[in-house]
Every structure is written in C-alpha cells, then in structure tokens.
Amino acid sequence: MESKQPKVNPFAIEVRGVTHAYNGHKVLHDLNLSIPKGEIFGFLGHNGAGKTTTISILTTLLRQTAGTVRIAGYDTLEESMDVRKRIGYLPENVTFYNDLTAYENLAYFARLSGIKHVDAKIDETLTFLDFEGVKHKKLKTFSKGMRQRIGIAQAILHDPSVLFLDEPTSGLDPMGIKNLRDIILRLNRERGMTIFMNTHLLSEVGKTCTSIGVLSMGKLIYMDTMERTLNRFPDEASLEGIYVRMETAEMS
Numbered sequence: 001m002e003s004k005q006p007k008v009n010p011f012a013i014e015v016r017g018v019t020h021a022y023n024g025h026k027v028l029h030d031l032n033l034s035i036p037k038g039e040i041f042g043f044l045g046h047n048g049a050g051k052t053t054t055i056s057i058l059t060t061l062l063r064q065t066a067g068t069v070r071i072a073g074y075d076t077l078e079e080s081m082d083v084r085k086r087i088g089y090l091p092e093n094v095t096f097y098n099d100l101t102a103y104e105n106l107a108y109f110a111r112l113s114g115i116k117h118v119d120a121k122i123d124e125t126l127t128f129l130d131f132e133g134v135k136h137k138k139l140k141t142f143s144k145g146m147r148q149r150i151g152i153a154q155a156i157l158h159d160p161s162v163l164f165l166d167e168p169t170s171g172l173d174p175m176g177i178k179n180l181r182d183i184i185l186r187l188n189r190e191r192g193m194t195i196f197m198n199t200h201l202l203s204e205v206g207k208t209c210t211s212i213g214v215l216s217m218g219k220l221i222y223m224d225t226m227e228r229t230l231n232r233f234p235d236e237a238s239l240e241g242i243y244v245r246m247e248t249a250e251m252s
C-alpha cells in the first residue's frame with residue numbers, strides 16, 4: 001500500500017471552534033488555538049478549567065461535541081490513525097505492569113504500536129534519556145521520577161512529532177522537575193518535537209515554554225509568546241503575578 005505523503009503545514013496543532021459538553025454540561029467553549037511547529041506550549045488554568053478535556057480531544061481519546069482539531073495537518077476525527085502515529089502522550093497518572101521490567105513494559109507497548117526494530121528502538125530511547133541502567137529493573141522498584149522517565153520513553157518510542165504532557169511535574173521533587181525540564185528542552189531542540197504541556201507549575205513554564213495559553217472556565221482567556229507575555233506585564237514580579245491578574249480579571 002502506498003504510504004501517505006506528510007502534509008505540509010506550519011502548525012503542529014490547530015483547534016477551531018471546539019466545544020465540549022459532558023452529559024449536556026458545557027466545559028469547553030469555542031476553543032481556538034494555533035500552535036506552530038517547534039513550540040513548547042504551556043497550557044495553564046485553574047482546577048477544572050478544562051485542560052485535561054482539551055488534551056484528551058487533541059490526542060483523539062475524546063470526541064469533541066463541535067469544532068475541528070488538526071494535528072500535524074491531520075484531522076483528529078477523520079484521520080485519527082494518522083494523528084496517533086504522530087503524537088506521543090504522557091498522561092498525569094501513567095500506568096505500567098509493575099512486575100515487568102522497564103524493557104518488558106516498553107517492548108509490550110512497542111509491539112502494540114507496530115514499532116519496527118523494537119530492541120534497537122528501546123536502547124536508543126533509553127540512551128537518549130540517560131536511563132540505560134534501569135533497562136532490566138522491575139517497575140515496582142521505581143521512584144515517581146523514574147516512572148515518569150519511563151513514561152516519557154514510552155511516549156517518544158515511535159518518534160512522534162508532537163508530544164502531549166498532562167501535569168508532568170506532578171509529584172516530582174526539585175531534582176525530578178529539573179531532570180524533566182532538561183528532557184523537554186532536549187526533545188524540542190535535538191528532535192524538533194512540538195510540546196504541549198498542561199501545567200500548574202508557573203516557575204517551570206517560565207523556564208521551559210516558548211508560548212502560553214490560559215484557560216478559565218473552559219474559555220481561552222489569553223495566548224501569546226512567553227517573550228511578549230513577560231514584556232507586556234513588566235510590573236509583575238513573577239509569572240505567577242501575571243497569571244493571578246488574568247484569572248482575577250476574568251472572574252470579576
């Protein structure tokens with residue numbers, strides 16, 4: 001069978017008029033996002049704002065009530081298999097087979113995903129993540145930070161062009177957060193991955209992201225580059241001050 005030509009498109013992620021309702025209750029309202037290739041996008045918002053719902057729609061796990069989403073040029077509803085080949089996803093609580101080793105977990109996932117040259121791919125990925133030493137250790141012996149790194153290995157094993165991370169720093173200690181930041185920056189710089197990251201950790205957004213969006217009660221209330229954001233709010237001592245100001249203005 002002829003393989004599809006990659007679509008030429010400057011945007012990694014395009015969201016047009018997306019609305020979502022659970023049992024008739026609207027939680028996303030006319031969401032529009034255009035994220036160019038190569039960005040590290042930080043998606044901020046209070047608890048229940050709709051960030052996980054958005055990531056579920058973008059990763060084809062949930063069908064939106066209305067609107068369209070294109071990832072790397074492919075429609076998430078009409079071309080979901082093309083989208084899945086091009087995305088990696090690390091959910092907030094990633095699950096593994098705890099009695100299997102890191103290698104066995106990754107090999108199981110790789111075979112399910114139809115990855116060729118499984119052993120070589122696992123070795124290459126663990127080396128990239130500086131994690132070869134744990135290849136034959138069982139997941140039940142792993143710390144939260146180690147599980148997170150294996151989660152990333154699983155998410156990038158098939159060389160996706162867009163990586164989605166849902167609250168990746170949740171539960172990590174400062175060293176774990178720094179290691180994760182280094183990995184995100186290397187995936188972006190060395191492999192050209194576009195990264196979409198749901199997060200509450202504003203200090204990390206400032207150190208990692210090239211652009212941000214703020215979601216409040218299912219509506220996008222702000223989106224711009226990190227550079228313009230910091231220039232626009234020069235009187236705020238920190239990104240947290242900027243964020244609180246946006247949320248307060250929206251809710252008042």
Ligand code: ATP
Pocket residue numbers: 022023027045046047048049050051052053054
């Ligand atoms: P958090 O930061 O707490 O993870 P979030 O921004 O990711 O929050 P979502 O998990 O997307 O927010 O939830 C948005 C809204 O949708 C919330 O009001 C939530 O209760 C509701 N919701 C989420 N999943 C479902 C579901 N499966 N069925 C019904 N309502 C849901």
